[in-house]
Amino acid sequence: MSLNIGVFAVQGDVEENLVATKTALDELGIKGTVSTVKTPDQIAKLDGIILPGGESTTIGHLSLVNGSLKKIKEKIEAGMPAMGICAGLILLAKEAKDRVVGKMEQPILDLLDVKVERNSFGRQRDSFETDISMESIKISKFKGIFIRAPSIIEVGKNVEVISKLNEKTIAVKQKNILATVFHPELTTDVSMHKYFINMIK
Secondary structure (H helix, E strand, O other): OOEEEEEEOOOOOHHHHHHHHHHHHHHHOOOEEEEEEOOHHHHHOOOEEEEOOOOHHHHHHHHHHOOHHHHHHHHHHOOOOEEEEOHHHHHHEEEEEEOOOEEOOOOOOOOEEEEEEEOOOOOHHHOEEEEEEEHHHOEEEEEEEEOOOOEEEEEOOOOEEEEEEOOEEEEEEEOOEEEEOOOHHHOOOOHHHHHHHHHHO
């Protein structure tokens, strides 16, 4: 069996996720193809999808235009695994607000039972790297790269908190959804992408 994994390629860290996912497949010795997807037809054929970091409002609005957001929602509700990174996490969330301007009027999928605060760690100049731990998914040390990162300020009862930083929730899992506020595709460590591939498998 060969896995068909898509990186949603509207805007953001697309290329980095393609490379990380291909590397993870190779290291796991699992057959699969990784490609960029934009249209509902492409999304319909996927076994798993990565919603990358970028600008969540832009990604949301552009995805509404061709119906791809609707298809992503259908597929995830039907059980397809999804990994949301930074902006991708915001897209998956039930509610998003900005630390400065408050509640945002932006398209979101309302699938992941969390409330997200955008720009929770500050703006671009406040970006940073730090070691984090995700013991529940057997990743004891990982370099977290935070770029205009959101944080998860509320989680529903069916959401597993995977990692925290200074009491802020930074990684969660809910059934077939894995989501992080940091950027695992920007480090050479592909442990997170391996974990996601095993979710698909």
